[in-house]
Amino acid sequence: MSTLKDILYKVPIDAVTGNTSVAVNVICFDSRNVSLNDVFVAIKGTEADGHAYIKGAIEKGAVAIICEEMPSDIVNGVTYVQVTDTHAALAVMAANYYGNPSADLRMVGITGTNGKTTIATLLYQLFRKAGYKVGLISTVKILVDKEEYKATHTTPDPLTINYYLDLMTRAGVEYCFMEVSSHGIAQKRTEGLQFAGGVFTNLSHDHLDYHHTFAEYRDVKKSFFDHLPKTAFALTNIDDKNGIVMIQNTVAKKITYALKSYANYRAKILENQFNGLLLKIGENEVWVKLIGRFNAYNMLAIYATAELLGLEELEILRLLSELESVKGRFQYFISERKVTVIVDYSHTPDSLKNVLETINSIRTGNEELITVVGCGGDRDKTKRPVMAAIASELSTRAIFTSDNPRSEDPEAIIRDMEKGVEPLNFKKTLAITDRRQAIKAACQMAEENDIILIAGKGHETYQEIKGVRKDFDDFRIAGEMMKELHK
Numbered sequence: 175m176s177t178l179k180d181i182l183y184k185v186p187i188d189a190v191t192g193n194t195s196v197a198v199n200v201i202c203f204d205s206r207n208v209s210l211n212d213v214f215v216a217i218k219g220t221e222a223d224g225h226a227y228i229k230g231a232i233e234k235g236a237v238a239i240i241c242e243e244m245p246s247d248i249v250n251g252v253t254y255v256q257v258t259d260t261h262a263a264l265a266v267m268a269a270n271y272y273g274n275p276s277a278d279l280r281m282v283g284i285t286g287t288n289g290k291t292t293i294a295t296l297l298y299q300l301f302r303k304a305g306y307k308v309g310l311i312s313t314v315k316i317l318v319d320k321e322e323y324k325a326t327h328t329t330p331d332p333l334t335i336n337y338y339l340d341l342m343t344r345a346g347v348e349y350c351f352m353e354v355s356s357h358g359i360a361q362k363r364t365e366g367l368q369f370a371g372g373v374f375t376n377l378s379h380d381h382l383d384y385h386h387t388f389a390e391y392r393d394v395k396k397s398f399f400d401h402l403p404k405t406a407f408a409l410t411n412i413d414d415k416n417g418i419v420m421i422q423n424t425v426a427k428k429i430t431y432a433l434k435s436y437a438n439y440r441a442k443i444l445e446n447q448f449n450g451l452l453l454k455i456g457e458n459e460v461w462v463k464l465i466g467r468f469n470a471y472n473m474l475a476i477y478a479t480a481e482l483l484g485l486e487e488l489e490i491l492r493l494l495s496e497l498e499s500v501k502g503r504f505q506y507f508i509s510e511r512k513v514t515v516i517v518d519y520s521h522t523p524d525s526l527k528n529v530l531e532t533i534n535s536i537r538t539g540n541e542e543l544i545t546v547v548g549c550g551g552d553r554d555k556t557k558r559p560v561m562a563a564i565a566s567e568l569s570t571r572a573i574f575t576s577d578n579p580r581s582e583d584p585e586a587i588i589r590d591m592e593k594g595v596e597p598l599n600f601k602k603t604l605a606i607t608d609r610r611q612a613i614k615a616a617c618q619m620a621e622e623n624d625i626i627l628i629a630g631k632g633h634e635t636y637q638e639i640k641g642v643r644k645d646f647d648d649f650r651i652a653g654e655m656m657k658e659l660h661k
């Protein structure tokens with residue numbers, strides 16, 4: 175057992191009541207999980223205020239409380255520590271508790287609206303192929319070298335992060351690539367971690383329910399770079415209009431990448447085809463298996479990161495050409511009837527537009543492009559009409575359906591989407607609330623050479639309706655439907 179004093183190392187403390195030499199068992203931020211001798215951290219969240227559960231935590235055995243406001247009724251024998259920010263305190267405490275594993279790894283955090291999972295996962299693949307032991311913390315899964323664990327968040331809470339980083343150091347992992355979401359930064363989930371580098375992909379419309387304004391969303395992302403140490407690199411996409419802003423105030427080494435602007439790392443698209451991209455990176459040409467302009471950015475960010483971490487140029491190029499696309503990111507199959515079915519995790523206006531433009535740029539003739547898309551419930555509602563407008567404009571047919579409605583009425587979400595459709599495009603659209611039926615309808619409509627895009631859920635293997643998660647897998651269901659139709 176560690177002492178409270180050890181766990182609080184480097185946490186700025188405002189006031190203490192009681193003894194900080196007390197031995198504590200584990201750190202908890204949810205009173206429902208507290209047991210004997212634990213320390214409870216009271217957090218002001220979006221739904222509840224952890225300060226309201228201090229009493230309950232003590233009744234369950236907590237011997238120490240970390241809070242922003244001292245409670246009026248102090249319990250004898252319990253240590254109370256007042257701090258200004260319990261989110262930040264939790265992050266530093268979690269790192270201390272696990273012996274600061276991030277200091278023993280070379281960690282790179284990837285942030286931005288789109289491309290985080292792709293870049294982090296492919297960096298994991300690339301460094302594995304280069305012969306290293308690698309870790310990954312991502313939306314799709316957590317990997318400790320070859321060992322796979324389930325991911326519940328894009329950026330988990332600090333106790334979970336440090337738990338896995340500790341497993342990584344024990345397994346001899348040298349590099350760790352992690353996604354850093356805007357919720358993660360805002361809730362300080364990554365404070366207390368030592369990064370060797372940070373990567374910015376791009377910034378576009380998402381999460382405006384949580385961050386209120388685009389400026390607030392941008393500033394949250396920027397604060398990740400503001401906190402990087404001098405020893406780290408801050409790699410940014412300066413073709414994005416917020417690329418420079420991100421690194422404005424960082425003390426880390428500023429490095430840029432771009433396809434259009436002058437930058438430290440530059441690439442050019444020589445060919446963009448259905449089976450891959452031919453890129454010119456610096457003076458060298460390389461074929462990669464991923465497609466679309468956005469993936470040229472992802473590839474360049476991966477190339478630059480690998481070089482900044484010390485891999486050799488030609489080795490990186492060789493490994494880039496071997497990388498395989500990530501589950502649910504432009505994952506496709508061609509049915510017996512020669513219909514191409516693409517499953518993609520585009521759940522923001524920008525990513526949906528990119529993926530549809532990519533498909534349109536490689537369409538060869540008059541084949542139909544049928545898009546099946548929905549929008550998540552209990553999330554940014556302003557995305558809905560914009561995504562529907564994009565889907566109906568850039569497809570020959572759009573079927574609006576449910577994504578994860580969560581607590582919302584699925585039909586009301588579809589009505590929100592339909593408000594964005596231009597009158598001229600309306601006749602191209604159809605609403606089918608049940609996602610399975612929507613996929614089935616697309617499969618029935620499609621004829622030889624047509625393309626179906628099923629957007630929004632990518633790798634997800636569930637659908638959440640009224641708080642209940644049921645098995646659901648776009649890729650599998652589309653495959654089954656296509657087989658069924660050809661019996």
Ligand SMILES: CC(=O)N[C@H]1[C@@H](OP(=O)(O)OP(=O)(O)OC[C@H]2O[C@@H](n3ccc(=O)[nH]c3=O)[C@H](O)[C@@H]2O)O[C@H](CO)[C@@H](O)[C@@H]1O[C@H](C)C(=O)N[C@@H](C)C(=O)N[C@H](CCC(=O)O)C(=O)O
Pocket residue numbers: 203204205206216217218219220221222223224227326327328329330331332355356357358361
């Ligand atoms: C909106 C949001 O981000 N919520 C996250 C946040 O919860 P919260 O602090 O707001 O929770 P709360 O319910 O208000 O409770 C406040 C505090 O009281 C405590 N409590 C509550 C009840 C009780 O009886 N006892 C008790 O102690 C809670 O444990 C909590 O510490 O902190 C929790 C612990 O870290 C997260 O699990 C939780 O993620 C929820 C489930 C979630 O859905 N988050 C999504 C939006 C998210 O984080 N997404 C991003 C990706 C976004 C992207 O695509 O970029 C991610 O990184 O995954």
Ligand SMILES: Nc1ncnc2c1ncn2[C@@H]1O[C@H](COP(=O)(O)OP(=O)(O)OP(=O)(O)O)[C@@H](O)[C@H]1O
Pocket residue numbers: 286287288289290291292293313328353355375376468469471472502503504518519520521524525526528529632
């Ligand atoms: N660099 C990029 N720019 C724009 N769109 C992209 C880029 N990379 C991927 N996309 C699109 O965004 C979708 C999601 O990609 P990815 O999962 O890599 O993003 P993410 O940032 O991890 O998303 P999340 O916030 O959900 O974790 C992809 O399916 C693709 O359509």
Ligand SMILES: N[C@H](CCC[C@H](N)C(=O)O)C(=O)O
Pocket residue numbers: 328521549550551553577578630631634
């Ligand atoms: N990380 C994203 C995932 C969205 C995926 C989409 N399928 C949905 O459920 O809305 C978010 O939390 O907004």
Ligand SMILES: [Mg+2]
Pocket residue numbers: 290291292312313314328353
């Ligand atoms: Mg992700």
